[in-house]
Amino acid sequence: MNVSQPSPQGTGETGATSEFLVEARGIVKRFGDFTANDHVDLAIRPGEIHALLGENGAGKSTLVKMIYGSLQPTEGRFFWHGEPVTIADPGTARRLGIGMVFQHFSLFEALSVTENIALALTGDHDMKALGERIARVSRDYGLPLEPRATVADLSVGERQRIEIVRCLLQEPRLLIMDEPTAVLTPQEADQLFLTLERLASEGCAVLYISHRLEEVKRLCHASTILRHGKVVARVDPSLETAASLARLMVGAEIHSIRPKQPRTGGPTRLYCDNLDLAANGPFAVALAAVTLEVRAGEILAIAGVAGNGQSELFDALSGERRVDRPGAVVIEGTPCGHLGVTARRALGAAFVPEERLGHGAVPAFRLSENVILTRDTLVSDAMRRIAGFLDFRRAGKTAARVAQTFDVRKGKPDPEARSLSGGNLQKFVVGRELDRKPLVLVVNQPTWGVDAGAAALIRQALVDLAGEGAGVLMISQDLDEIFEIAHRIAVISRGHLSPGYDAHVMSLEKIGLLMGGAHGGPAHVDEAVKLREHDGHAP
Amino acid sequence: MRLELEKRPERSKIMAVVSPIAAVVATLLTGAVIFAAIGIPPLKGLWVFFLEPFSSLWSIEELVVKATPLILIGIGLSIAYRANVWNIGAEGQLTAGALAGSLVPIFANSWQSPLTLVAMLALGVLGGMLWGLIPALLKIKSGANEILVSLMLVYVAQLLLDWLVRGPWRDPHGYNFPKSVSFDGWQTMPTIGDGRLNWGILFALVAAVALAVLLRRTMKGFEIRVLGEAPRAGRFAGFSSDRMVVFAFLVSGGLAGLAGVIELTSTVGQLQPNISPGYGFTAIIVAFLGRLDPIGVIVAALMLAVSYLGGEAAQVALGLSDKAARVFQGVLLFWVLACDTLILYRLRFVPGLPAGETAR
Secondary structure, eight states: OOOOOOOOOOOOTTTTOSSEEEEEEEEEETTTEEEEEEEEEEEOOTOOOOEEEEETTTTHHHHHHHHSSSSSSSSEEETTTEEEOOOOOOHHHHHHHHEEEEEOOOOOOTHHHHHHHHSSOOOOHHHHHHHHHHHHHHHTTTOOOTTTSGGGOOOHHHHHHHHHHEEEEEOSSSEESSGGGGGGOOOHHHHHHHHHHHHHTTTOOEEOOSOOOHHHHHHHHHEEETTTTTTEEEOOOGSOOOOHHHHHHHHSOOOOOOOOOOOOOEEEEEEEEEEEEEETTTTTTOOEEEEEEEETOEEEEEEETTTTHHHHHHHHHHHHSOOSOOEEETTEEEEEEOOOHHHHHHHTTTEOOSSTTTTTTTSSBHHHHHHTTTTTOOSSHHHHHHHBOOOOHHOOOOOOOOHHHOOOOOOOSSSGGGGSSSHHHHHHOOOHHHTTOOOOEEEEEETTTTOOHHHEEEEEHHHHHHHHTTEEEEEOSSHHHHHHOOSOOOOOOOEEEEOOEEGGGOOOHHHHHHHTTTOOOGGHHHHHHHHHHHTTOOO | OOEEEOOOOOHHHHHHHHHHHHHHHHHHHHHHHHHHHHTTTTHHIIIIIIGGGTTSHHHHHHHHHHHHHHHHHHHHHHHHHHHOOOOHHHHHHHHHHHHHHHHHHHHHHTSSHHHHHHHHHHHHHHHHHHHHHHHHHHHHHHHHOOOHHHHHHHHHHHHHHHHHHHTTTTTTSSSSSSSSOOOOOOGOOBBBBTTTBBBBHHHHHHHHHHHHHHHHHHHHHHHHHHHHHHHHHHHTTTTTTEEEEEEHHHHHHHHHHHHHHHHIIIIIIIOOOOOOHHHHHHHHHHHHHTTTTTHHHHHHHHHHHHHHHHHHHHHHHHHOOOOOHHHHHHHHHHHHHHHHOOOOOOOEOOOOOOOTTOOO
């Protein structure tokens, strides 16, 4: 095999042992007529950080689910230290020493962090001691967690930490990470890389799935690239460029985004005036005097670490949570703080929430039905309008149009939303809103967990929308994305929003400091550094 | 080799149809085994229990009469459960509807016109709605659990009925029996033919079709389904969970009230301490057997009505205990739930040793 050899480990070739910790040989997985994995070979050495690359639908998730025992291969075998194994279920995988952090978390929202972790461990546990252990491990690895916090009140980023810590407590030999940095700040991602490198140096292998090719280049020792269920290349990512990796994944050049139009200073589309919003849970964030303005033709990005008030701000802007003072939120000149989401849509606003499944779309509904979700004018002719009859044919046509315009890949004409991959569903959810030609678009984490091709398409759509004169407010944790398409950048921290700065005067460092809670202009950065040290934050 | 459940990417359309049929077949086979085990010839047992109810016009009519309240309550509960609103107190709403409907014959006993019946039915619906409104309002105003409140209100309604028929509403000429005056003329439901079959079934069928259309074709039905499947997405669509709680209790309570007053005006004929053999609770099973779909509920209600009649027949012809009906209801529910698994999952055989033995 043509695997690169950056890590020197190898346990010798005597007996049944192998230089590889885990090997997949000739793995085939079929779902009905669809072949998700077609004779895939994969080999990972102990202490190696191995990237698994591929577009959405390339078969990455299917492969790792088989390694983790939640799916069974149709053909082919797995080997653990050279011995053939059947990984019958996740319990078997855990006993072998395989831990996995999923892209979609499997946590019980009503339970605390400690309780969730205890559920994944075998045997009885003293909850108090376990809580202390969680606090210690999470602190050691730079993934701070409050063991008693209820999961429902935690942000996506914090929920991911639970999953990671849960794996770390089991002292895994192989850690599988599915899109781990999608929800982290640069600083948090750096900390995670340190964690992973430390684990690797301790001999733990890491199978790392990511679309962020720069971080793969930087972190990973080896890579296997899948396209349409087949292995198309095995390369050492550090010897490649992001562009060459992308070409291998997609099989063609990724379109670079056409440059954004300069800001024109058109009319104000969305205005927020000293918006206050009380926290609606013990761990939720209160919004304090949030003021922002989005004008026609511009993209205002709101950067920030997960759980600093982004979802609250989104809810307040969309009208899912209302405020008493109408003037706190103004859409197209109409004060609407007291109005609900339907009234705000009628003013020309459109919204794309962070969570695709269960918020932006109903998982068990077909795409055509999900079209109706944000377009309740889809009632047929006037007579029927009175009785509220829905026009499913028109909904179906809209769904088909959105799917075509936004290249939503699906197995059948009108599938259930949950059967789409993350990237395809996100393209659909964004496309559904853009299909209405909104004047104002508020979008939260537009490309979270989305492959490079889909992300580029979505970003291009946002740029084009602004170019056509709409105002776009993009809440995002992906700083590359923000710098790529935003005209102005504001940072949210603990429910406070910084003023918006022109993108070209902002730097990663300044954003990082504002994320840490420094407010006022960039001139206050020195003060901010002191503040942060005082606060006990790692720089 | 071992058997494994594998999640399907989507619900299987074929299994959605095959599953209930498979469940009925499996129930019959299980029934045959049970009969054989207690020394009854299986075919004779099955005949008495499941087929005799269909063998005479009389028993088919009786089947429909028994299914009527189950359909009315079952479709209402289906709407509520679809919307994720857990009304467990249909029996209480049924009782409240019967009480409200009785206001007419008790306080305006001499009023006899078709409008008398209309007024009684309307009051019945209203009574059930009001009784359902109590848990709904407590839920949205103070967060009280609607399961507990609606269930406890069943006993309040039954005790109220008990007090009324023993006290103020007792028939003065009734020799102190705990019964109200007997209803007659337009205070009772006209029959179809000369048996026990009455207009009630028509109300039930019309209501089922109306709710099926509502659920499938209208914005309100869409709202019900969205809020039940994904409340967060429902809020995103601009729907209100609170308003849905009220709506669901009004619909399910009103239909239970209607079932109560129809029972009262057809088979019971006067107020008495017991007016329902637990239709409000049995309808919960009916709603789930019918897949929370109004048309499915019609079929499910007939199936449970069979088990009631079959149970009575088995007592007479086979000397079985009246608990036999419960056993078959339980077996049926078990198989339906088991077969329903196959809608979202498929079975497959996995070569190799069982889990655990391979880990070493």
